[in-house]
Amino acid sequence: MSWETVIGLEVHLQLATRSKLFSGAATAFGAAPNTQACAIDLALPGTLPLLNKAAVEMAIRFGLAVDAEINPVSVFERKNYFYPDLPKGYQTTQLAHPIVGPGHLDIELADGREKRIRIHHAHLEEDAGKSLHEDFHGLSGIDLNRAGTPLIEIVTEPDLRNAEEAVAFAKKLHAIVTALGISDGDMSQGSMRFDVNVSVRRPGEPLGTRTETKNLNSFRFMERAIAKEVARQIGVLEDGGRVLQETRLYDGDTDSARAMRSKEEANDYRYFPCPDLLPVHVAPALIEQLRASQPELPDARRARFVAEHGLSDYDAGQLAADTPTAHYFEAAAKASGDPKLAANWLMGEIAARLNSTETAIAACPVSPAQLGGLLQRILDRTISNAIARQVFDALWNGASDADAVIEAKGLKQVSDSGAIAALVDQVLVANPKQVADYRAAPDDKKAKMFGFFVGQAMKASGGKVNPQQLNALLAARLNG
Amino acid sequence: MSIQRADIEKLAELARIHVNEDTVTATTLGINRVLELIDQLRAADTTGIAPLANPLDATQRLREDLVSETVDRDALQAAAPAVEAGLYLVPKVVE
Numbered sequence: 001m002s003w004e005t006v007i008g009l010e011v012h013l014q015l016a017t018r019s020k021l022f023s024g025a026a027t028a029f030g031a032a033p034n035t036q037a038c039a040i041d042l043a044l045p046g047t048l049p050l051l052n053k054a055a056v057e058m059a060i061r062f063g064l065a066v067d068a069e070i071n072p073v074s075v076f077e078r079k080n081y082f083y084p085d086l087p088k089g090y091q092t093t094q095l096a097h098p099i100v101g102p103g104h105l106d107i108e109l110a111d112g113r114e115k116r117i118r119i120h121h122a123h124l125e126e127d128a129g130k131s132l133h134e135d136f137h138g139l140s141g142i143d144l145n146r147a148g149t150p151l152i153e154i155v156t157e158p159d160l161r162n163a164e165e166a167v168a169f170a171k172k173l174h175a176i177v178t179a180l181g182i183s184d185g186d187m188s189q190g191s192m193r194f195d196v197n198v199s200v201r202r203p204g205e206p207l208g209t210r211t212e213t214k215n216l217n218s219f220r221f222m223e224r225a226i227a228k229e230v231a232r233q234i235g236v237l238e239d240g241g242r243v244l245q246e247t248r249l250y251d252g253d254t255d256s257a258r259a260m261r262s263k264e265e266a267n268d269y270r271y272f273p274c275p276d277l278l279p280v281h282v283a284p285a286l287i288e289q290l291r292a293s294q295p296e297l298p299d300a301r302r303a304r305f306v307a308e309h310g311l312s313d314y315d316a317g318q319l320a321a322d323t324p325t326a327h328y329f330e331a332a333a334k335a336s337g338d339p340k341l342a343a344n345w346l347m348g349e350i351a352a353r354l355n356s357t358e359t360a361i362a363a364c365p366v367s368p369a370q371l372g373g374l375l376q377r378i379l380d381r382t383i384s385n386a387i388a389r390q391v392f393d394a395l396w397n398g399a400s401d402a403d404a405v406i407e408a409k410g411l412k413q414v415s416d417s418g419a420i421a422a423l424v425d426q427v428l429v430a431n432p433k434q435v436a437d438y439r440a441a442p443d444d445k446k447a448k449m450f451g452f453f454v455g456q457a458m459k460a461s462g463g464k465v466n467p468q469q470l471n472a473l474l475a476a477r478l479n480g
Numbered sequence: 481m482s483i484q485r486a487d488i489e490k491l492a493e494l495a496r497i498h499v500n501e502d503t504v505t506a507t508t509l510g511i512n513r514v515l516e517l518i519d520q521l522r523a524a525d526t527t528g529i530a531p532l533a534n535p536l537d538a539t540q541r542l543r544e545d546l547v548s549e550t551v552d553r554d555a556l557q558a559a560a561p562a563v564e565a566g567l568y569l570v571p572k573v574v575e
Contacts, residue, residue: 018545018546019545019547019549023549024543025547025549025551026547032566033566034553034566034567034568035551035553035566036551038549038551038556039549042556044556050541052542052543052545053543054544055545080494080495081494082496084568084570084571131573133572139562139569139570139571140569140570140572140573141565141568141569142569144568268490268494270494273533273534275534277540278536278538278540278541279539280540281540
């Protein structure tokens with residue numbers, strides 16, 4: 001009998017504010033230790049929190065993007081536990097009255113079907129600091145720069161049924177929050193972290209006991225951690241054992257996981273409303289103002305790319321998901337005048353280069369305007385596709401624009417029929433045996449053999465011959 | 481509503497407060513007296529009254545998102561028992 005996997009996610013998202021959730025200290029990543037931890041973040045006596053307006057607005061923007069109810073009144077509570085990276089002895093968070101109520105996100109499954117994933121709620125809270133366990137003479141080092149950084153925690157219903165769905169949800173969420181501009185989404189810096197709740201059951205049975213694997217910071221780790229945990233739980237149950245409710249840690253480097261601590265004890269957080277903060281009232285006018293100024297989201301952008309630029313749904317989806325890529329595409333489409341060609345280059349040559357050099361699109365050495373200039377020369381047949389790759393290479397390595405490269409290297413396509421005819425003759429004279437073979441071959445073999453002559457002519461010209469003209473003239477000579 | 485000695489011991493552990501044999505009984509009694517007061521409050525009829533998260537009839541003020549704090553790390557760390565390389569040092573915690 002088969003097993004059914006049930007997955008729910010908790011996503012911690014760092015908001016792209018300049019200052020902390022409750023203090024005016026900076027949130028920039030990578031500062032020297034404790035240089036961004038002020039008296040409020042350190043919980044020195046006498047300090048009081050003051051809530052960051054931008055964080056509240058970003059949470060509302062997220063809620064609007066997932067069709068959620070925005071609660072008119074939300075309340076901060078204290079979640080009490082002791083850990084050295086939490087100076088106050090409690091985390092200020094929301095529990096009973098979160099700012100964002102139930103919503104949903106539709107994901108696309110591998111077979112193209114859509115599936116609705118319900119979002120239970122999303123709440124505002126502060127991040128903790130970081131503990132460094134390298135050896136400080138048997139002590140731990142604490143950096144509180146991250147303490148107080150605003151987060152929203154997004155909690156889904158247990159609607160996901162396998163690792164692929166969980167990853168599809170995570171990627172879509174990432175696309176939405178980066179399009180909204182409420183987070184940089186940089187997972188390598190911990191801007192988006194996933195806790196995965198996993199259980200298995202026989203289809204139709206009540207939910208099994210779940211475990212929580214915490215702090216997964218890449219899509220790949222998430223996928224692997226889920227696969228591993230599902231296999232472990234099935235193994236335990238099929239051996240007649242019982243799954244324990246526990247928190248687990250997954251180590252991506254070794255692809256291994258272990259139990260962290262017993263959940264029962266740690267789970268008693270004794271929440272209560274924070275007396276230092278008043279209830280947060282969100283006026284309907286603010287919600288409407290934010291709704292009216294929501295940026296375009298990936299789904300809408302994808303539909304527009306199909307309608308406006310004539311892209312296939314697949315290509316549009318690829319380009320619309322990532323906001324910097326989408327912006328690059330639109331600029332290059334405009335500069336070249338041919339969106340389809342711009343899309344092909346972006347998903348082909350450029351994607352490959354960015355990948356192999358681990359460069360972000362925002363740092364692409366070839367600007368959309370430069371790419372547009374190059375594509376124009378393909379479109380007006382000044383150069384062939386093959387030559388265009390050479391020109392692109394030069395642009396990637398710092399050349400200023402396509403025309404200058406074509407001029408300097410003499411790459412202009414040969415489309416003078418006299419010159420091409422001479423080239424064809426030269427190739428035929430140099431290869432008498434192939435010419436004889438070709439002429440003697442049955443028709444169905446000829447197409448393949450024809451390619452040999454095209455290749456020779458291209459080679460002799462340095463790739464500069466107009467391919468359509470070359471094909472026509474070659475065919476005329478060989479078949480004539 | 482009343483709580484038992486075992487509850488007090490668990491709460492003390494969660495709150496990192498030391499209660500010993502001499503004080504645990506008195507603490508249990510003391511907290512139970514507070515809970516009796518709370519029971520009286522709970523007996524009040526609150527039908528139709530919205531729960532209150534804060535006794536003040538006021539709304540949380542919001543702050544503009546500006547970096548307004550300059551951090552004098554040396555001054556702040558002067559109060560710490562141990563620091564090194566800009567880090568606060570604490571007894572080793574590894575989960």
